[in-house]
Amino acid sequence: MLKIKMYTSAMLLLRRCHSLTRFGPLNTQRHQVTPAVVSCAVRLWSSSSEDGGSYQRAHGPRWRHGLAGLLAGTGAVLAYGLHHHKAEQQDSSTVQTIKKTSAFPIISQEEVTTHRSLEHGIWVTFKGGVYDITEFVAMHPGGDKILLAAGGALEPFWALYAVHNQEHVLEMLSEYKVGELSAEDVKKQRAIKTSDPYSTEPERHPALHINNLKPFNAEPPPELLSDSFITPSAIFFKRNHLPVPQVDAASYQLHIEGLPGGVLTLSLEELKTRFPKHTITATLQCAGNRRSEMNKVKQVKGLNWGIAAISNATWGGARLRDVLLAAGYSPDVAQRAFHVQFEGLDKDVTGTTYGASIPLNKAVNEEGDVLLAYEMNGQDIPPDHGYPVRAVVPGTVGARNVKWLGKIIVSAEESSSHWQQNDYKGFAPGTDWDTVDFKSAPAIQELPIQSAITVPTDGAVVDRSSEEVTVKGYAWSGGGREVVRVDVSLDGGKTWQVAQMRSSEKGQAPGPSPPPGRAWAWKLWEVTAPLPAEAQELEIVCKAVDNSYNMQPDTVPPIWNLRGVLSNAWHRVKVEIREDDNEE
């Protein structure tokens, strides 16, 4: 697939370098890719974006609009950039003028169906129009999946990825129009009912702030988050990549592959009864938590999470270690296998499931505490969180805690899924979509030290008469590293005081300290401090320290990355102090 994509991409650029005219509907000329072509492509891209600032300003609103709702997928920024570049070229092209004024030919579905390969072009239909999107394939934010619509209708795909229902997407599509679908074929298409795969999604708590509806992505209000040490499941942040699958617990099967014992298949009942139930309290955090702060520095690609894409729950289930042992795992296996892959039961229309992997040693280590969880906060795991079984990989980025778990594969290689290979990785601030090499960075597993202020919120007003201010928040670190201190500043980081931390519900005694390297749960913290006499505004800042003495970086720009992940700089909120009126 990658090969095809590179081919298409290079094709596209080759044409530009050679100043070929824009493709016509029947232009199926294809060339072999050479390194020189790629280098030409890079030059081209550089020349169109060298003045990055003004380019972005000129295209800013549309660009941002396009990005805000985009589904995760490699190359979106690059795609939109290339598209704009193309559009600019077209403006001065006579071909464009001709096309605009010409009536579109009537095309049959039969004809459309013949254009389903790069060799013969990629055509699709949408609402009675026929589009040759061959050139767009390489720019598609969702990657190669677009090829699956080749020769057919876009509608069933767009029903899955609701992000397409935006005006600018339609605008882009319109530029590729090559004909009208015959009236007869349009009629036939309408007869095929397109069901919305999201129509059976569960009801959600009204307090949630929704970042994306389909797939569902939402976070709780920060002030609710720090109210409870254990986050109620209903407001636990939700990050789905695909529609929530409807899984029948009675017929549910979990398959474990890649071990000497052959494939082990377990029913839910077997998972519950054959293995001891193990309970841990663990915080999960999305790699994109606090992405909105990176967006303020420079637009990134991804859901615009606030500070609440993190929550803490008690999970109950079988230890993955125990299940792997039952499936034939022995230390010998570690000589040839290094990863444990998880496949979800959530899938797109093509049948591609969500997937991710973790290192084998995390999975089999007695102290790794990886669960095949069937309980969340003492109840069956809710549909949004992976009913009936999900992986809980404590200390590890949310993306590896695969929900609706269908298959476990012990393997020599990491998961080949998009989310393992081409997403959820960190890059240097200077790396852009035209230079990024996803192979050059490791998949995020353990997350770095993190903390944020939940109360007060940015822009809040405090009355001078209250004399003091109470600041609350959370702190957590990946890899089982315990948070040992949270420093809070009211003056933007000049002076600091140490917050009180708790690792239990307010008023309850904390449980025993976690063993070293197994501090999976966050800590909530609080500071009450007098309002500084002179200040009219407070810049409240927090930073946490874990027991490896790693600390949060001071500022966002040096950790900015094109995907907006790993946003863990000091958290800052500004609060206004309102002087009291002298009345009364």
Next chain:
Amino acid sequence: MLKIKMYTSAMLLLRRCHSLTRFGPLNTQRHQVTPAVVSCAVRLWSSSSEDGGSYQRAHGPRWRHGLAGLLAGTGAVLAYGLHHHKAEQQDSSTVQTIKKTSAFPIISQEEVTTHRSLEHGIWVTFKGGVYDITEFVAMHPGGDKILLAAGGALEPFWALYAVHNQEHVLEMLSEYKVGELSAEDVKKQRAIKTSDPYSTEPERHPALHINNLKPFNAEPPPELLSDSFITPSAIFFKRNHLPVPQVDAASYQLHIEGLPGGVLTLSLEELKTRFPKHTITATLQCAGNRRSEMNKVKQVKGLNWGIAAISNATWGGARLRDVLLAAGYSPDVAQRAFHVQFEGLDKDVTGTTYGASIPLNKAVNEEGDVLLAYEMNGQDIPPDHGYPVRAVVPGTVGARNVKWLGKIIVSAEESSSHWQQNDYKGFAPGTDWDTVDFKSAPAIQELPIQSAITVPTDGAVVDRSSEEVTVKGYAWSGGGREVVRVDVSLDGGKTWQVAQMRSSEKGQAPGPSPPPGRAWAWKLWEVTAPLPAEAQELEIVCKAVDNSYNMQPDTVPPIWNLRGVLSNAWHRVKVEIREDDNEE
């Protein structure tokens, strides 16, 4: 001991609060400590140091001089502060005037010997003088050890801790003079030859930059450090806390205690032959590496290390895990024991050995790779590095890698040593010596992400004609976390480029990647970049990222701590660009 110390300290402060006259030689009055007294003490201290800036300016040079060479030990800053405070009070005291003009009485050694308790006062002799240091005990930077000299001569102690041989120390002592030792006793004292415990120390490489001679503490020049992936033993940084012990390999014994098998005693030969030899390449770093950068923000207590208190070597030895299993370790032990203590054979005159501990799970984990090493870089471990056997605890702060290992104790508690309990811990920047509670912070084990620039050095000059600049350095992270990226900036952190890293000697192929969580060795890195056309000066900055995506904090002040440990902010060097002359 702690109780005694607190008692003395409180006594001292009680006197001040009650405006008692300065103690006379025979004043042995003692009171019970009450919280009110302690609070009074805090107030006193606060009042003398509230204007911290001007206080420090006024006493700056002497203060700094006093601190620079101080041996590690709790409370040094507090001690000197209290001492100055006392001196100020004395200036306006008539008692002082009287004392200055009075001739000192002749006192016999017999009389001195009666003053060896807090109840009867603590007297010592030094070069024929008799001193009542009762008040100074609580202020002594080296802690309670001073009590061991009670009733006798200071000389043997000062021979051990050469840091005392400074003018300001003698000055301080002179204020406590209460008499002259009888001529006869002076003669007797001279007859006792005081040998220098440092006289048998090994020869050292002349390239080393010596931070302290006795005990020996030295680091290599940075530019040598980045020359070799494996640091030659001769220039490997050296951090001794006590004199290097002379250990006879033939009679050497290692004792392993605290396990069901009883005490296991191993000779060097047995350690080498009964257990498989395991070899790892691991970087060791002193907690105080880069302390000098913290000193630039505000004076801290400790050796003024540059950026080279870090080195990388290949270590060979028995796995601690294997030895513990031979001594009777089984998983049951982990129900009652949580630490493994190491005791060195290096000791002070009182017989107190250097000691430290690590968590039991690090010691027994198959992936912990803790060694009882008898080889360094393929040869016997040199005397400065722990001959014949030292602990190598990869990923863990140097202080736990105990040298000249004599005893291993599996225990419920951490090591009770000063270095585990009251040193090598991190605190908030607002924590000062008058507020520090050593119990409130965990002993440093795993170290945070670190990197520094070795070439060019700060203040170097680059000729414009060279057109480019090459920047080199090292990067390492604790806990076996692999460094995955180093970013380098030439403009003080505004823009960044990614450095090339290597994990082998230059020109040699790198070995296989370390398994996850076992990246014990540093990486050396390099960037060659064109000199910016307009710049007259470069501010070169580096920052590293490990595979938990922890990053170095931007600046020093927010991570400043009173002990000057964990100094891992971005490293910065300034380089001047010299424009070429137009001649020729």
